Amino acid sequence: MLTKQDLVRNEKYLKLNEDGAFVIDNADDLEIIDFHTHMCNALPLKYIDPNSKGNKLTYPTLPAVEKIDFSVPYWTKEETKINRKGLLPIIRYGLNAYDVLQDMMKGGTYDNCFKSQGDNQIGINVILPLSTKKCDCSPEALKIVADHPNRFVAFCSVHPDDSEMKEKIVRYKALGAKGFKLKISELELKNDFTSLITLFKTCYEAELPVILHTGAIPVDQERTSKLLYKYLKSTRVELFGRLLAELPKDFVFIFGHSGISEYKLVAEYLKKYPASYAEVSSQSQQSISYLIAEVGSQRLLFGSDWPALPQAITLSRVLLATEDNKTARAQILSKNAKTLLGL
Template identity: 70%
Template sequence: MFTKKELIQYEKYLKLNELGDFVLDYDDKLEIIDFHTHMCNILPLKPIDPNTKGNNLKYPTVPSIENIDFSIPYWTREDAPISRNGFLSLIKYLLNAYSIVQDMMKGGNYSNCFRSQEENQIGINVVLPLSTKKRDCSQEALRIVKDYPDRFIAFCSVHPDDLEAKAKIVKYKALGAKGLKLKISDIELKNDFRSLINLFKACHEAELPILLHTGTIAVNQNSGSRLCKKLLMSTRVEIFGHLLEYMPRDFVFIFGHSGVSEYKLVAEYLKKFPASYAELSSQSQDSIKYLIDEVGYERLLFGSDWPALPQAITLSRVLIATEENKEARDYILNKNAKRLLNL
């Protein structure tokens, strides 16, 4: 069976640490801001103290070794399998999502974070809380920055249906939040975006950028589960491209993950909406190069989605994509983030 050790023999800028995790293999000094990270206490389940130690990350979102292909987004050769039993597919999908969040919560602590930062030359993590209607995680994100102001920058997260949404945005900005993060499949499934547009407008008034999870992984369209397919497709890029039509031209919207497999459509929206950005977590060297060629490098942001994914994988893809353009590398790894965050 193919192993990680065999895999990295053919991959630039990647090696394994003593735990067998992917880490950066690069000798020169880099300045890096990771624009897409999480921590154990800013996820939508019961918070875990980030000072907890002893839990190693398993990275269940990384494809199995035999299916890894780093030249395509999300690095997997296989389409997402969907059973023909819609209810069974949904249960399997939700259980898998729960196991991923559990791994992030157990392993997304200070100890593992600082180790990953050091192994991968990451100077600052932008931490993105994932709030729901029932739990607002923004204060936890701000507390992380208060504990370690040199290592973290916080976004807030307010659900669009929160009756105090506008007041909270103003409050969190005053407390130091640099933007707003959302993952809102419930609204997308309802296909009613009025409250989301109002939230966009509130963030625009407060001069806060918004980063949303955008894009889908490849789905086998011949599968018969409508319910699970609808859930997987609920974050498709065209939804957010359409919503941007309602906003002023200077509204700062960040396509999280660059739309995953829909990165070409993201490039078209970046051309259309000049204040928009693309964050690169889960992208490949080829898709990153495509985005640079199509829209330039001034609105591309390095992100990893740690602790769901290792920081080293997308980082190594950025290094490969910018080998012939060190200026582009600097802008993607830190300069664009500094400008956007007013650092």
């Protein structure tokens, strides 16, 4: 039976710590800003104090060891014959998503974050709150920075349908927010992107970069129910990439996760829109190398999606992809982020 030890035995830049968690294996002195992280009190649902002790992360987002394939985004071996038809796969998907969010909420504490930062040479985490119509998590994200200004940078997050959207964005910018984060889908917007474009324009006027969750996983449409297929494709790159035509050319948009399996399409949008960026959490060495070859390294940002995913895995992919290009390594790990955030 394959174990984690077997998995990392021949993996350069990746090892296990004393708890059996993936951590970086690197002796060089690196300056690293993780551009895509969360914390327990900047997530929707039940409030959990980030000062909580003893809550361990289990990373349910990670595939089982025998299904890990570091050569593809999300490091998941493609199961070509998987059947997603019927109600049961929808229920399973929903329950798994709930487990992931619960793990992030319980494990996204200061103790766990500082331990991960130390294990992986991370200097700063950019905190991305996940606000909804009913829950504005921006104040909590800003409080994290107030409590630990040397370890965190905060973005704000306001739902497009919030009646105070414009006022809140201006206020959060004044309180120190360095950018704007949103996770929203075509289904939630009901294929009407008017409010989202208005939000983008508000962020542009406030000079805040915008990062969205973008991309989809490979899905066999013939083996997937219509509802689940529509949901899994509801954040595909095309939906958000085409909106950039509605914005000024210097609107700073960041493709979160680099579009997951759609990273090649992200590269095409980066070529078309020179103010856009790609954040590489969940990407592979091969896909990061592809982005560097296609668009250069000046608009790529290291991110991990911690605590949904370990900080070490994407970080090790970046180190592998930049072994022969230390300029690109420095740009992706921190220089581009520092420029974008005005640090």
